[in-house]
Amino acid sequence: MKSPVYILGIESSCDETSAAVLCGEEEISNVIANQNLIHRYFGGVVPELASRAHQQKIIPVVDEALKQANITKNQINAIAVTSGPGLMGALLVGVSFAKAMSLGLKIPLIDVNHMQGHVLAHFIRNKSNISDEVPAFPFLCLTVSGGHTQIVLVKDYLDMQIIGETLDDAAGEAFDKAAKILGLPYPGGPLIDKHAADGKHDRFPFPKPSIAGFDYSFSGLKTSFLNFIRNSENADQEFISKNLNDICASIQHTIIEILLNKIRLAVKETGIKDVAIAGGVSANSGLRKRITDLKKELGCRTFIPPFQYCTDNAAMIAITGYFKHMRGEYSTLDLVPKARMPF
Numbered sequence: 001m002k003s004p005v006y007i008l009g010i011e012s013s014c015d016e017t018s019a020a021v022l023c024g025e026e027e028i029s030n031v032i033a034n035q036n037l038i039h040r041y042f043g044g045v046v047p048e049l050a051s052r053a054h055q056q057k058i059i060p061v062v063d064e065a066l067k068q069a070n071i072t073k074n075q076i077n078a079i080a081v082t083s084g085p086g087l088m089g090a091l092l093v094g095v096s097f098a099k100a101m102s103l104g105l106k107i108p109l110i111d112v113n114h115m116q117g118h119v120l121a122h123f124i125r126n127k128s129n130i131s132d133e134v135p136a137f138p139f140l141c142l143t144v145s146g147g148h149t150q151i152v153l154v155k156d157y158l159d160m161q162i163i164g165e166t167l168d169d170a171a172g173e174a175f176d177k178a179a180k181i182l183g184l185p186y187p188g189g190p191l192i193d194k195h196a197a198d199g200k201h202d203r204f205p206f207p208k209p210s211i212a213g214f215d216y217s218f219s220g221l222k223t224s225f226l227n228f229i230r231n232s233e234n235a236d237q238e239f240i241s242k243n244l245n246d247i248c249a250s251i252q253h254t255i256i257e258i259l260l261n262k263i264r265l266a267v268k269e270t271g272i273k274d275v276a277i278a279g280g281v282s283a284n285s286g287l288r289k290r291i292t293d294l295k296k297e298l299g300c301r302t303f304i305p306p307f308q309y310c311t312d313n314a315a316m317i318a319i320t321g322y323f324k325h326m327r328g329e330y331s332t333l334d335l336v337p338k339a340r341m342p343f
């Protein structure tokens with residue numbers, strides 16, 4: 001009988017400190033310490049505060065991940081860590097910690113691209129996964145997070161090509177900025193989602209950009225939303241409180257339609273019918289629902305990650321590490337994190 005392969009994953013690229021243990025492709029722990037309360041006061045992530053919080057949390061989070069996995073550090077076969085893209089100071093905490101652990105335990109170090117991790121979250125096995133169905137290669141993945149919006153052509157686990165991306169703001173940023181304009185606390189995306197559930201999405205129409213190819217743009221929408229709210233408040237000071245649900249439903253609907261229009265185009269032009277979503281915004285209930293409509297509309301198979309693998313987590317870093325480990329793709333101890341990082 002083959003002995004199990006244990007991969008420890010570490011994620012610290014933005015404002016979540018996370019550690020996870022996978023046994024093969026199966027998650028056996030995934031611990032996430034989130035920093036929302038630290039950054040809320042400032043209305044967004046403060047890089048220096050994020051780095052310090054990662055430093056405080058990294059040891060307890062890794063400890064807890066090993067405890068919940070019921071293994072000792074000596075049983076780990078390899079350690080996978082996010083090396084970019086992300087905030088430099090935040091990445092340095094995870095990468096330095098992983099290097100020290102790899103050196104101390106004499107086990108391989110694996111560098112992981114965070115965005116690749118979001119895509120590969122679809123392959124994590126988990127006891128609570130209802131279906132074992134995973135996308136077949138090649139598939140399209142709409143990766144939508146706080147910093148990125150990409151249409152990825154996924155040819156294999158470690159062979160991905162970005163065929164479209166945002167030219168300015170990311171979809172998550174559009175949600176967060178709209179929420180900030182409405183006076184909602186950071187991170188606003190989940191709150192817009194919550195209020196949108198009780199609102200009418202066709203109440204306030206917002207403009208959609210016309211950008212060539214599979215690329216996106218959200219900065220124009222942000223400006224028109226800001227102007228619309230300012231003008232409406234000038235006419236009625238209580239405009240936001242009186243219409244919050246409808247405003248949230250309308251802006252959410254517009255962001256989702258912008259996202260879906262390019263996916264439709266990508267399906268038509270590539271002929272690829274397996275479509276996945278990934279990243280923090282894939283937790284959005286409107287997007288989760290609308291993407292499944294592509295089944296009927298275009299005959300696609302659609303794949304939505306379980307909630308715990310949408311926003312930043314180390315299980316997605318560990319699964320990417322697992323695929324690299326199986327191919328013997330390791331990093332060296334002179335690994336340097338990168339704030340920007342292509343696949």
Ligand code: KG4
Nearest residue numbers: 145146147172189193280281283284311312
């Ligand atoms: O992937 P992620 O956790 O971090 C990055 O890699 O950026 O994504 C965070 C983003 C934030 O912009 C957050 O507002 C957004 O995902 N988000 C949501 C929802 N949950 C998280 N946006 C809309 N609806 C949600 N339910």
Ligand code: ZN
Nearest residue numbers: 145280311312
């Ligand atoms: Zn992310």
